[in-house]
Amino acid sequence: MAANPAKPIIEVLKQIVSKPYTMEYPENRESLTDNYRGIEKLDMKTCISCSACARICPNNTITMVDVDTDKGTKVMPEINIERCLFCGLCEEVCPPKCLVLTKSYDYEKYDRREFVKRPEELD
Amino acid sequence: MDISSPFISTYYSMVHSYLSQYLAAAQLAAASVIAGLVVFLIALSIIIIGFSYIFAWLERKIVARAHGRHGPTYVGPFGFLQNIADFIKLLSKESIVPYSAERPLFPMMLPIMFALFVVIMAFIPLTSAFVGINTSLGLLAVFILLSFSPLLMFLIGWTSGNKFSSISAQRSVVILVSYEIPMFLVVLAVAMLAGSFSFSSIVNFQSSGWFLLMMPIGIVVFFIVLLAELERPPFDLRDADSELIAGWLVEVSAPYYLISLMLDYTRVLVGSLLVSILFLGGWLGPAPIPPFVWLMLKVALLTIFIMVIRATTVRMRMDRVLRLGWAYLMPLAVANLLITFMLFIR
Numbered sequence: 001m002a003a004n005p006a007k008p009i010i011e012v013l014k015q016i017v018s019k020p021y022t023m024e025y026p027e028n029r030e031s032l033t034d035n036y037r038g039i040e041k042l043d044m045k046t047c048i049s050c051s052a053c054a055r056i057c058p059n060n061t062i063t064m065v066d067v068d069t070d071k072g073t074k075v076m077p078e079i080n081i082e083r084c085l086f087c088g089l090c091e092e093v094c095p096p097k098c099l100v101l102t103k104s105y106d107y108e109k110y111d112r113r114e115f116v117k118r119p120e121e122l123d
Numbered sequence: 124m125d126i127s128s129p130f131i132s133t134y135y136s137m138v139h140s141y142l143s144q145y146l147a148a149a150q151l152a153a154a155s156v157i158a159g160l161v162v163f164l165i166a167l168s169i170i171i172i173g174f175s176y177i178f179a180w181l182e183r184k185i186v187a188r189a190h191g192r193h194g195p196t197y198v199g200p201f202g203f204l205q206n207i208a209d210f211i212k213l214l215s216k217e218s219i220v221p222y223s224a225e226r227p228l229f230p231m232m233l234p235i236m237f238a239l240f241v242v243i244m245a246f247i248p249l250t251s252a253f254v255g256i257n258t259s260l261g262l263l264a265v266f267i268l269l270s271f272s273p274l275l276m277f278l279i280g281w282t283s284g285n286k287f288s289s290i291s292a293q294r295s296v297v298i299l300v301s302y303e304i305p306m307f308l309v310v311l312a313v314a315m316l317a318g319s320f321s322f323s324s325i326v327n328f329q330s331s332g333w334f335l336l337m338m339p340i341g342i343v344v345f346f347i348v349l350l351a352e353l354e355r356p357p358f359d360l361r362d363a364d365s366e367l368i369a370g371w372l373v374e375v376s377a378p379y380y381l382i383s384l385m386l387d388y389t390r391v392l393v394g395s396l397l398v399s400i401l402f403l404g405g406w407l408g409p410a411p412i413p414p415f416v417w418l419m420l421k422v423a424l425l426t427i428f429i430m431v432i433r434a435t436t437v438r439m440r441m442d443r444v445l446r447l448g449w450a451y452l453m454p455l456a457v458a459n460l461l462i463t464f465m466l467f468i469r
């Protein structure tokens with residue numbers, strides 16, 4: 001038997017009156033640090049189709065795909081978020097800084113195939 | 124006609140005076156009694172369903188807060204309507220009775236057990252006027268009816284034809300039977316002190332001082348024994364989720380599961396009513412608040428304490444439960460009886 005049998009009950013009572021640790025996810029978000037790296041965002045207007053992001057990616061997450069723009073067909077990065085390790089090398093290597101990592105962390109999808117993001121979806 | 128319950132007799136005389144213009148004497152008496160009973164049953168079912176609803180919601184909320192979670196939040200304000208959603212879900216599911224179950228018995232046992240506790244509720248007064256069956260042996264009647272619960276509990280588990288349910292039922296019987304003796308000893312001390320088996324006179328006797336103050340050992344023993352009799356944690360060996368997969372409820376499906384939940388909540392209501400009437404002065408309290416509210420206040424505090432204990436403790440091992448019952452609570456109950464006799468009776 002514990003030394004003071006009332007102690008655990010008092011601890012639980014304190015816990016009951018204090019605020020819960022968990023958050024109600026879609027409405028309330030965690031406050032993230034400045035260097036948090038989340039889902040990628042691509043600015044299709046400034047992308048120069050250099051493929052530097054695809055070459056530096058350690059996981060082969062990025063493949064260059066054809067995209068029809070108003071200036072003709074260009075190659076742009078298509079990212080498989082499921083495979084991405086959010087190292088930020090693509091952001092570092094991008095010459096016009098058009099590929100950046102945002103603070104978004106909404107990864108939930110119904111289908112694995114939806115994790116492969118076309119350039120249009122990243123824009 | 125002499126009816127001992129003040130609540131029923133009030134409605135009896137009301138209906139009687141209204142119907143006497145139209146009906147013959149015998150029919151009139153029958154109709155009036157039935158009307159009084161129906162009004163009582165409606166009041167009782169409102170109390171039982173209301174308590175079960177609030178208890179189910181509050182338990183989920185309090186246990187969640189103890190874990191640092193939110194609990195139900197989405198359905199209604201503070202998730203208060205979550206139970207209605209669960210109720211609809213349970214009623215819309217299929218009711219399956221397994222082939223190995225004893226056919227007429229298994230579907231009958233849970234409703235019978237629930238009915239047993241509703242009958243017990245009829246014996247327990249909620250105010251000095253609101254009693255279903257007002258007898259001078261109310262205390263005895265309640266504990267005699269309570270002692271049927273091991274048998275019914277065993278039949279629920281055993282007739283389902285599932286080995287987990289059967290083990291759970293055996294555990295249940297062992298705990299219920301071995302904890303009944305200290306409970307009876309404490310109740311005996313209460314009855315001895317009040318000099319009566321009637322709930323009303325036990326409560327009236329406490330107008331000078333609660334029995335909580337007269338026998339502090341008694342209430343501690345009675346409360347621990349009550350947790351075991353209600354099979355609440357830490358004595359919930361009956362539905363040990365991790366070993367017996369919810370034990371006696373393995374084969375119980377949709378509407379019967381609802382009844383089993385209602386049954387457990389009604390048992391908690393009966394238990395906290397017994398503690399507050401036997402030890403905490405029942406409906407007695409300072410005047411501006413009505414007696415029924417005083418009683419419900421005490422019941423609410425006790426049930427919240429029961430929930431807090433559920434969030435605090437871990438499940439006890441079977442041999443330790445029995446050891447606690449026979450080696451500690453039983454001598455304490457006897458000591459309580461002797462001390463009460465020495466100090467207040469002799």
